[in-house]
Amino acid sequence: MRKISDLFKQELQAINIGLVSFKESLEDVEVKVIQVDWRPSAATDDETRDALQKLLGTK
Amino acid sequence: MAVKGILKEGEYYDSVTLMLVARDVLAMEGVEDAAVVMGTEQNKSILETSGILLDMFKDAIDSDLLIAVKAKDEATCNAAIEKAKELLTSRRSKAQETGEYMPKSLEGAVDFLPDANMVIISLAGKYAGDEAMKALKKGLHVMLFSDNIPVEKEIELKKYGKEHGLLVMGPDCGTAIINGAPLCFANVVNRGDIGIVAASGTGLQEVSAVISNEGAGVSQAIGTGGRDVKKDVGGIMFIEGIKALEEDPETKYIALVSKPPHPEVLEKVAALIKIEIKKPVVAILLGGDPKVVEGAGAIPANTLEEAGLIAASFSKGKSMDEFKKLLEEREKELLNLAEKESKNKTAAQKFVRGLYTGGTLCDEAMLISRTIIGEVYGNAPLNPQFKLEDSWRSKENTFVDLGEDEFTVGRPHPMIDFALRNKKILEEAEDKEVAVILLDVVLGYGSNMNPGDELNPVIKQAKETAEKGGRNITFVCTITGTDKDPQGRGKVKQQLEDAGAIVVASNAAASKLASYIVKNLGGAK
Known part of the structure; x- marks a missing residue:
């Protein structure tokens, strides 16, 4: 079974979702990192989102 | 006085970029108030309070960009809006100039970086929890900078993380140092043999900086978010973090940093230290009762500085007497x-x-x-x-x-x-x-x-x-x-x-x- 401490033996590689500055600071210290070009989905209100998740079977 | 604004559909920018643009616009001569925000309900209510919620903004949704300016006359308003647009374009084209690939989703990012092991999330609270769960289900550790995530969601994420051997740092976790890399708001410190678990962001920063300035170093610094040590969450990640440091061969000493945990959580932490933790532990529980951790065999510190100094003294092979003399x-x-x-x-x-x-x-x-x-x-x-x-x-x-x-x-x-x-x-x-x-x-x-x-x-x-x-x-x-x-x-x-x-x-x-x-x-x- 995987353990949290296994992470400490690996090279840190990160995915950043949100503030771009957090990606830039990791690049500065030479950590491999990729920025997700995230934006809110069209289904922004909770009701629509719940309905969509139900339809897609992801809820 | 004039108020003018524009709405741009489907143009998304992160909140720090927007606030920095707004700050530059506000500094312009003749501009009294300015907002450059996404069209969320919360932002719309802020605009309303400030008297700059234009009619065209009322039906805006989260993915709409709103720019509003209150200035001495219309010409100044127009100039300020143009300035905001320019600043935003320059920010966007900086990313485009470098030509780097930016996937649209977590799935796309994992395809591109298959050995990724950490996801850092700083989205608005209502989106962040779901993205965090997606990351955990892909076997990725998570740092959740975002706040405004319901406590039930936090518990769900942390229980899942615990069961699957994954870190869930946050919500509202501002800082961590993993494998020497400073995450979010973190300091660049020496690497060394002191591991930190902290339920307080600036507390972690102060202790890690003191350690480094004393010539010692940090192996890992795990942030949990302040709510982790409250009754509802029950210290799930605080405890898993301590266990992970006990297992880590690079960590020889452990420092715990927190505002006073809930008594039940403190009891759990004390029992863990007493029974399972063999490495020396120093704890600073700002304003909390030090007797419980002391009874478990940990050394209580009175200040963040003391916690850092005691850990650094251990690491450098100095005695407690030498530490006391220094103080x-x-x-x-x-x-x-x-x-x-x-x-x-x-x-x-x-x-x-x-x-x-x-x-x-x-x-x-x-x-x-x-x-x-x-x-x-x-x-x-x-x-x-x-x-x-x-x-x-x-x-x-x-x-x-x-x-x-x-x-x-x-x-x-x-x-x-x-x-x-x-x-x-x-x-x-x-x-x-x-x-x-x-x-x-x-x-x-x-x-x-x-x-x-x-x-x-x-x-x-x-x-x-x-x-x-x-x-x-x-x-x-x-x-x-x-x-x-x-x-x-x-x-x-x-x-x-x-x-x-x-x-x-x-x-x-x-x-x-x-x-x-x-x-x-x-x-x-």
């Missing part, structure tokens, strides 16, 4: 300095004004000052009876946390944007009763990149203002950071000292020095 020497120096600084004050100058950007640092300062000068006023005081009626107006001895909501709505955190504190410094300098102004400066990634350049002229101006009134104000500063930080602790220290400020080794030392001066002047309760 005594530092204490003597502070008392001498306080004596000297108390001599050049007028009869009316009695009080200290602490203007803090780091929440935990402000808490620690109040805890220390309380033992020397009694209770202090504040916007988030230790004793609710000392809550300021108006957070903007100080009274006697006052410590304000400028990172609290009443100061931060619609503007970047005061660790990034110094404008608000700079204004407060100049206001406090006008007050004839003020003897000491106490400031924290938090370095590291995420924070203001030129704190010395910004503070130097403000401190000089404040001192000049006081001197014109025949007063001398002592500025006491603490810098949380290291020489390896992008700002450079040594450089910032020099800039503050050039302005006439006294810079001491830690937040604990700064609050002691400020309090000793006040006590000498008769300003204690």
Whole structure:
């Protein structure tokens, strides 16, 4: 079974979702990192989102 | 006065980018108020309160960009809107110029970086929880910078993380150091054999910086978010973090940092230390009862500085006696300095004004000052009876946390944007009763990149203002950071000292020095 401490033996590689500055600071210290070009989905209100998740079977 | 605005559908920018653009627009001649925000319900209500919610914004949704400007005339409004558009375009094209690939989703990112093991999430709270769960289900560790995530969601994420051997740092986790990499708001510290688990962001920063400045180093620094140690979450990640450090061969000593945990959580942590943890543990539970951890065999520290110094002493093979001697020497120096600084004050100058950007640092300062000068006023005081009626107006001895909501709505955190504190410094300098102004400066990634350049002229101006009134104000500063930080602790220290400020080794030392001066002047309760 995987353990949290296994992470400490690996090279840190990160995915950043949100503030771009957090990606830039990791690049500065030479950590491999990729920025997700995230934006809110069209289904922004909770009701629509719940309905969509139900339809897609992801809820 | 004119108010104008534009709405751009489907143009998404992160909140820091938007706030920095808004700040530049606000600085334009003739602009009274400006907002550059996404069209969320919360942002719309802020615009409404400020009287700049235009009709066209009322049906805006989260993915719409809103720019609103209130200025002396229409021409100024138009110029300001154009400026905001230019700044946003330059920000976007910077990313496009480098031609880097940016996947649209977490799935796309994993395809591109298949060995990724950490996902950092700083989206609005209502989206962040779902993205975090997606990441965990892909077997990825998570750092959740976002706040405003319901506690039920936090518990769900952390239970899943625990069951699957995954870290869930946060929500509201501002800082961590994993495998030597500073995440979000973190300092660049030496690598070493001290592991930290912290439920307090600036607390973690202060302890890790003290360790590094003493010549020791940090193996891992795990942030949990402040709510982890409350009753509902039950310390899930605090406990898993300690276990992970016990298993880590690079970690030889463990430091625990937290505001007082819920008693049930503290009992669980104590039982874990007693039964399963073989490595030496030092704990700072700001204002919490140290007896429980002491009973479990851990060493309680009185301040963040002490926690860092004890851990560093262990790491460097020094005895507790040597550590105590060092503390005594530092204490003597502070008392001498306080004596000297108390001599050049007028009869009316009695009080200290602490203007803090780091929440935990402000808490620690109040805890220390309380033992020397009694209770202090504040916007988030230790004793609710000392809550300021108006957070903007100080009274006697006052410590304000400028990172609290009443100061931060619609503007970047005061660790990034110094404008608000700079204004407060100049206001406090006008007050004839003020003897000491106490400031924290938090370095590291995420924070203001030129704190010395910004503070130097403000401190000089404040001192000049006081001197014109025949007063001398002592500025006491603490810098949380290291020489390896992008700002450079040594450089910032020099800039503050050039302005006439006294810079001491830690937040604990700064609050002691400020309090000793006040006590000498008769300003204690």
